[in-house]
Amino acid sequence: MADSVDQIFFHAKQSLLSPLADRAPDWLIQVASSLVNIGALLGVFLSLFALMSVLERKILGRMQNRYGPNRVGPFGLFQPVADGIKMLIKEDIVPVRADKIVHFLAPILIAATAILSLGIIPYGRNMTPFVIDGGILFFFAVGSTTELAVFMAGWGSNNKFSMLGAMRAIAQMISYELPLIVTILPVVMIVSSLNPDKIVAAQSPYVFGFVPHWFVLTPWGFVAFLLFFVSGLVESNRTPFDVPEGESEIVAGHMTEYSGFKYATFFMAEYIGMFAVSGLAVTLFLGGWHSPSPFLEFIPSYVWFFAKLSILLFVYIWLRGTLPRTRVDHIMNFAWKFMLPMAFTCFIAAAVWHYAGRGLSGWLWSLAVIAVVYVTLSMLLETKKKFAPRTYRFAE
Amino acid sequence: MTLSIVLVVSAALFCIGLLAALSRRHAIFILIGIEMMLAAANINFIAFWRFAPQPAQPTGVMIAIFAIAIAAAEAAVGLAMVITVYRHFRTTNVDQLNQLKG
């Protein structure tokens, strides 16, 4: 019973494709199967995007001691419909001297790369849309083409603010790509595979009978998860790292000259990028679609995946409501001087964990390595000297 | 899909890269042409690995990986040189870069 609920989508897809099974040539079955996968993926994630856009505003509103949108529909949950209609009927303004082809293609390319990167994440047992042997590398390869698309958006608008915004966005994205990739290297090294299915399968056993073997519960995995999460925040240009779209600084950065539906496409690409990075964090560190204890395994695998994904998305929204924007040079310093050395330390700590036996002594040795490097980095970067003693001035 | 067709494609790419490198006057275009020629050579390596009599050593794939790394390094240094030359001569037209003394 639990197994059939778990595999309900898998069996649904098989029964959908069964009329074709004997009569159609091989390639047609493959194409049809891919189309079903793509349709399901788009349906789920576009509705999740719509839901999240309203939930974010409501949660931010509650954090700021006000209601969020609550006019349209029950508790304001039909707000995305209203937003969609608004975006669709807006006039599409293209600057006269803008490069029309480049200006048109940029939002399409950003959205396309964001959606492509969703295809390799395992959403449940047997529920990976596309199984590629180098799946994790595919994710990062597609993510790195986002930079070119952001540049196209900035340059195609023929606007100095757009160009500046695009340069800042690209500098930020390139700097944080390195920590993003180096932090997943320990996981790949321990599992010795780039296949997301194998990485999830390596986190399935239980230690001491009830503690899951998730990588976030090891010291190197925990630090790597934190660094990966922060890098994911930066890659999707979310507060506190939303300098590229900071309204008070450079209007809307590379998205200044886009109106109506194209702006909505940028917005959608940012959110889907967020989903993709969170999905990858769940896959690599939080055990994918596995449940945290052997007693709760009757709950279907995709429910666990989306529950973990929702927790990570809530943390994204929480951070947005809490932290102010960081300065651009602080962002760069943080990436190159702190995150990259800590990422390499995680790598070494994972190797220490593996060679000291993967038990308690390995845990303690890797924790020691990380602690030593962290303390040394804090002393070397002299983080205490840059802050003056706090003074308060009140209006007289 | 025979081996000769794949080799014809890679030869065509190589010659288009040669065309870009020989017939353009902007320094960056010449570098782009060189990158295209390197990519065409990579296609050749992979094609010969794929169509080799089995069991084959994956030597072609390894050489292609190293060639991509080397091409990236060379592109970086070449573009840095173009920027330096531009700062000095204020032009990227290679016809005007005809003096050795700066």
Next chain:
Amino acid sequence: MSTVAFATITILTLAAALAVATLQKLMHAALSFAVMFLGISALFFLLGAEFVGLVQIFVYIGAVAVLIVFTILLTRHDTERVRGFNWSGVVVALAVFAGLIWAMESTKSLLIGPPQIQPLTVQRIGELLMTSYVWPLLCIGVLLTAALIGALILVLEEKRE
């Protein structure tokens, strides 16, 4: 099926390559450069070398194309187009192409179809890189570090005292 895919990818790649070689506007040529590498990467996927295809997208489109675009930005005049097309280049390229085609046609052993292979897993590539190819790997590391430092030193502006 794979013939149709191969034909489509080849036409896309060669069209993008011709666009790179002949377009007058620099930015459009740089962006066609990225499209061409996407086509080449798809060709690698068809030929069964998936890891190389992914590395190609990562390195060329994610890094080299961005480098080229930034360099075009930094070396811009008020006039964007650099006019001038050397037609003798076309003659040389056609001659080289004719020579290569002649060399291929005169080798009879090239008319073979693809044999069945076991897919080359990333794990196998990793094993090879760490055992048989470890010296080239270390040399590439040194080369990339030297290229990085060299490029930085070249473009570093000296502060005028």
